Amino acid sequence: MTIAVHLDRLLVERKMSLTELSERVGITIANLSILKTGKARAIRFSTLEAICRELDCQPGDLLEYVEDGEQPS
Amino acid sequence: MRSFDGVYEGFRAPVSSQKRSLPDSHNPAVNMASVRYISKVVKALLTFDNLIWYSSVKYVLRRCEEMKSGGAKALLSFVRVLVNIGWYAYLIVAVVTIIGIPHLLFRDYLPADKPMPWMEHQPGYTITFSDAVSAEGLASFARYGLVLGLPNLLIMLFILHNLRRLLAAGIENPFTLENARRMRIIGFLLLAGVAAEIGVNLITARFVINNVHIPGATIRANPLPYRGGLFSALLMLIVSEVFKLGVLLQEEHDLTV
Known part of the structure; x- marks a missing residue:
């Protein structure tokens, strides 16, 4: 996996649960779990926008490009 | 070896019946009676046929009405049947x-x-x-x-x-x-x-x-x-x-x- 998703870290920093985020952005918990566990194959701009708005962050805070073999920061 | 004369005779039946019916066709009285009889039978058959057609068309139309409200699921159950x-x-x-x-x-x-x-x-x-x-x-x-x-x-x-x-x-x-x-x-x-x-x-x-x-x-x-x-x-x-x-x-x- 070359794109790391830092959703769990952001949630801890904002002291927000996955359920609360799913209610705020209007995405099912199942879909957010797919994103959190890194199984997602694509992310819609609308989803990215809603998550960034609710977590008050930039897309770069949520997603990170990782070279193969390296550890994500 | 068993022989089945019934089967054998069955094949010959059209020829003999044709011969028998030939003189009858020259008699107008017999002809009219048989025509009336045949027309009665045909009418009865047509009525029966119409009844079956009518009820089956009605059944399909009713299913179609259900399909309009039930959508693809109703169609699926119909095809399933x-x-x-x-x-x-x-x-x-x-x-x-x-x-x-x-x-x-x-x-x-x-x-x-x-x-x-x-x-x-x-x-x-x-x-x-x-x-x-x-x-x-x-x-x-x-x-x-x-x-x-x-x-x-x-x-x-x-x-x-x-x-x-x-x-x-x-x-x-x-x-x-x-x-x-x-x-x-x-x-x-x-x-x-x-x-x-x-x-x-x-x-x-x-x-x-x-x-x-x-x-x-x-x-x-x-x-x-x-x-x-x-x-x-x-x-x-x-x-x-x-x-x-x-x-x-x-x-x-x-x-x-």
């Missing part, structure tokens, strides 16, 4: 045929020593069989005809089986590899049916050309099957490939957040 009826009908026919085939194969239905007068002199034309074909030969061909029909019967049974499974999967999430596979199997079964049809046509044509002689006429064989079969087989194979693509798209869609 049709396929199930077809499946059980074919199953019964297949079981009866498979049980019946050994019975037919090891039994003599026509006596070998009697000639076949029923075909030879009909008014207007003459058909002769070559010396090679005896009554027994013809009977054995009829038996083999039953065996020739068996592949198509089994193919149809397999197609209906796969169709039932396909419909049982439902339409909530149709794009699965299982469904695509079943469609591909149905496509290949349809192709096999076309191949079987060509084989049966060739064997039948060979028999007819070798054994039936109509003076002044040449018999040519056309072993090509009904084109629609090939068309629907190819269509099914294409649809199964499209379904495979659908599976990929569905997966992509499911993993997009």
Whole structure:
């Protein structure tokens, strides 16, 4: 996996649960779990926008490009 | 060897009945009575036929009304009922045929020593069989005809089986590899049916050309099957490939957040 998703870290920093985020952005918990566990194959701009708005962050805070073999920061 | 005179006489029946009915046609009174009788029977049959048509059209229309409100699900249940009826009908026919085939194969239905007068002199034309074909030969061909029909019967049974499974999967999430596979199997079964049809046509044509002689006429064989079969087989194979693509798209869609 070359794109790391830092959703769990952001949630801890904002002291927000996955359920609360799913209610705020209007995405099912199942879909957010797919994103959190890194199984997602694509992310819609609308989803990215809603998550960034609710977590008050930039897309770069949520997603990170990782070279193969390296550890994500 | 057992001889079945009933069968033998049965073939001759049209000729004798024709002779008997000839004088009757010159009598107008008998004619009118029979015409009235026949018209009565036809009317009754037509009424019965209309009744069946009327009620079946009403049934289909009612189902259509349900489909309008119920959408694809109601349509699916309707098709399911049709396929199930077809499946059980074919199953019964297949079981009866498979049980019946050994019975037919090891039994003599026509006596070998009697000639076949029923075909030879009909008014207007003459058909002769070559010396090679005896009554027994013809009977054995009829038996083999039953065996020739068996592949198509089994193919149809397999197609209906796969169709039932396909419909049982439902339409909530149709794009699965299982469904695509079943469609591909149905496509290949349809192709096999076309191949079987060509084989049966060739064997039948060979028999007819070798054994039936109509003076002044040449018999040519056309072993090509009904084109629609090939068309629907190819269509099914294409649809199964499209379904495979659908599976990929569905997966992509499911993993997009």
